[in-house]
Structure formats: C-alpha cells, structure tokens
Amino acid sequence: QVQLVESGGGLVQAGGSLRLSCAASGLTYRYSTYNTGWFRQAPGKEREFVGSVSWNGDSTYTVDSVKGRFTISMDNAKNTVYLQMNNLKPEDTAVYYCAAQLSSSDIRTPAYWGQGTQVTVSS
Numbered sequence: 001q002v003q004l005v006e007s008g009g010g011l012v013q014a015g016g017s018l019r020l021s022c023a024a025s026g027l028t029y030r031y032s033t034y035n036t037g038w039f040r041q042a043p044g045k046e047r048e049f050v051g052s053v054s055w056n057g058d059s060t061y062t063v064d065s066v067k068g069r070f071t072i073s074m075d076n077a078k079n080t081v082y083l084q085m086n087n088l089k090p091e092d093t094a095v096y097y098c099a100a101q102l103s104s105s106d107i108r109t110p111a112y113w114g115q116g117t118q119v120t121v122s123s
Helices: none
Strands: 003-007 010-013 018-025 034-041 048-053 060-062 070-075 080-085 094-102 117-122
Touching: 003 094, 018 034, 018 094, 018 117, 034 080, 048 070, 048 080, 060 070
Parallel strands: 010 117
Antiparallel strands: 003 018, 018 080, 034 048, 034 094, 048 060, 070 080, 094 117
C-alpha cells in the first residue's frame, strides 16, 4: 500500500521560505513505480497541481505560477520528496498535498493522497 505523510508547513512572512517534506512508502509496491506530485488548495478555490517528480527523481516539473520559486526534489535513500518554496507570496497560502500515481498514468489525477499540511504566508 502507498502511504504519504507531509510535514513542514507553517506560518511565514512574505518573501520567506519553507520546505515541505513528503515521506512515502510503498512507491515500488509489487514492482509498480509511482511518480509523486504536489498540489495545493487555497480557501474557496479548487485544488491545483503545483508540480511533480518522477519515480526515480530524474525528472521534475513545476507549473508556471511557481516556476523559479518552487523546486521539487527527491531523496531516494529516505523515500522522501521535498517541495522547497522560496520567495513566498500571500497567494501561496493553501493546504499543500503530496500525491502519487503510477508512473504509467497522469500524475494530475493521482491515486493516493497525503493528509495535507497548511502553509500560511502573511503580508
């Protein structure tokens, strides 16, 4: 079974940084491999895709709205995926979710979700 546990959220001032972690298990369950993605949901808005990393960490992607500020990386030894967020803006305030999907499928429609971690950026 795939399990995802996020951590690292909190309150930060605009211009500050946070690093979110997603501890994953089961991503190679029964010889299947999973890509991992980050999503966020702001109050009153739909959940949106932020970016992803391939199952082996070789390929990453971030959406244009966070490109240059957010970086996704993976530590295979720790089975952990990170979302480094720099130059945070108040509009980045949201609950951030880690998610996983089979590498043969679209990460934008994940099969597994973490519980989410709150990020609040004050102006």
